[in-house]
Amino acid sequence: xxxxxxxxxxxxxxxxxxxxxxxxxxxxxxxxxxxxxxxxxxxxxxxxxxxxxxxxxxxxxxxxxxxxxxxxxxxxxxxxxxxxxxxxxxxxxxxxxxxxxxxxxxxxxxxxxxxxxxxxxxxxxxxxxxxxxxxxxxxxxxxxxxxxxxxxxxxxxxxxxxxxxxxxxxxxxxxxxxxxxxxxxxxxxxxxxxxxxxxxxxxxxxxxxxxxxxx
Ligand code: ADP
Ligand code: ADP
Ligand code: ZN
Numbered sequence: 001x002x003x004x005x006x007x008x009x010x011x012x013x014x015x016x017x018x019x020x021x022x023x024x025x026x027x028x029x030x031x032x033x034x035x036x037x038x039x040x041x042x043x044x045x046x047x048x049x050x051x052x053x054x055x056x057x058x059x060x061x062x063x064x065x066x067x068x069x070x071x072x073x074x075x076x077x078x079x080x081x082x083x084x085x086x087x088x089x090x091x092x093x094x095x096x097x098x099x100x101x102x103x104x105x106x107x108x109x110x111x112x113x114x115x116x117x118x119x120x121x122x123x124x125x126x127x128x129x130x131x132x133x134x135x136x137x138x139x140x141x142x143x144x145x146x147x148x149x150x151x152x153x154x155x156x157x158x159x160x161x162x163x164x165x166x167x168x169x170x171x172x173x174x175x176x177x178x179x180x181x182x183x184x185x186x187x188x189x190x191x192x193x194x195x196x197x198x199x200x201x202x203x204x205x206x207x208x209x210x211x212x213x214x215x
Contacts, residue, residue: 001024001026001080001082001108001109001212002080002081002100002105002106002107002108003020003026003080003081003082003083003107003108003109003110003111003212004082004083004086004087004107004109004110004111004186005017005020005082005083005084005085005110005111005113006110006111006112006113006179006182006183006186007112007113007114007115007197008115008117008120008172008175008179009120009124009168009171009172009175010115010119010120010121010123010124010127010168011113011114011115011120011197012113012115012123012197012201012204013084013085013113014030014032014033014084014085014136015136015142015201016111016113016201016204016205016208017030017082017084018135018136019205020082020205020208020209021082023209023214024080024082024214025080026079026080026081026082027076027077027080027081027082028081028082028084029068029071029072029077029081029082029083029084029086030084030085030086031059031064031067031068031084031085031086031088032084032085033134034067034071035049035053035059036053036160039053045063045067048063049063053161053162054161054162054167055167055170056162056167056168056169056170056171056174057170057174058088058089058174058178061089061091061092061095064086064088064092065091065092065095065096065099068083068086068092068095068096068099069095069099072099072100072103073103078103078105083096087182088178088179088182089178089179089182090181090182090185093182093185093186107191108191109191109193109211109212110182110186110191110192110193111193111194111195111208111211111212112183112186112192112193112194112195113195113196113197113204113208114194114195114196114197114198115196115197115198116198117172119198120168120172121165121168121169121172123138123141124163124168125163125164125165125168126138126139126140127159127160127163128144128157128158128159129157129158129159129160130150130152130153130155130156130157131155131156131157131158132150132153132154132155132156133150133152133153133155135150135151135152135153135155137150137157141200141201142201144157193211193212194211195207195208195211
């Protein structure tokens with residue numbers, strides 16, 4: 001199955017992508033994670049991406065499209081994937097259509113996770129991420145272990161540099177202007193399924209699988 005998860009920052013795309021990846025046996029492809037790994041490794045891509053990420057802006061389309069093209073060409077992605085955080089602009093969606101056409105593949109469904117805007121800031125300000133394995137926590141709704149560490153790998157948790165209130169507001173604005181038009185883009189193509197993300201994590205997971213006909 002070839003899936004896209006759409007939704008504002010903090011909607012739960014990363015959280016749901018992780019469990020869909022495990023349930024459906026397909027790789028989780030997150031452009032945000034790829035950029036953060038490049039930043040941590042200090043590569044030229046990381047140095048370029050960091051200034052945009054810290055400002056809450058999008059990394060330029062040509063850079064982002066390039067890394068996705070390479071990633072989708074890898075053998076593990078050839079029989080399915082869940083894309084999280086890509087595409088985020090109409091040119092990215094058009095480029096994805098072209099990439100998949102070249103591979104003789106196509107998207108099966110786009111799930112849009114819908115969460116009221118006032119909840120997003122609270123979710124993001126309490127998000128913590130594992131430095132070791134990237135697992136996503138929330139201080140209230142998905143708490144870390146009793147030692148304050150990752151329950152999967154024991155790694156240290158950190159707060160993302162772009163999860164400050166000011167940067168979150170900028171990212172929400174960018175979402176509204178540049179990413180929200182994709183809802184219509186995929187609706188027109190008959191691929192869109194909308195799921196309420198304003199429920200607990202397991203309920204959203206069940207509703208998503210139901211929307212995909214996998215419940
Ligand atoms: P979120 O939690 O908001 O969904 P991500 O981890 O997906 O955040 O993305 C973090 C940052 O990485 C974005 O604010 C942006 O700077 C950059 N980024 C991630 N995906 C893309 C993309 N598809 N196009 C451009 N920039 C991206
Ligand atoms: P995104 O990738 O869309 O930015 P995340 O999956 O990182 O979103 O989730 C944002 C924050 O909200 C994280 O701290 C996560 O643990 C928490 N979260 C995710 N889904 C839910 C949910 N359904 N209810 C409550 N908190 C959630
Ligand atoms: Zn971990």
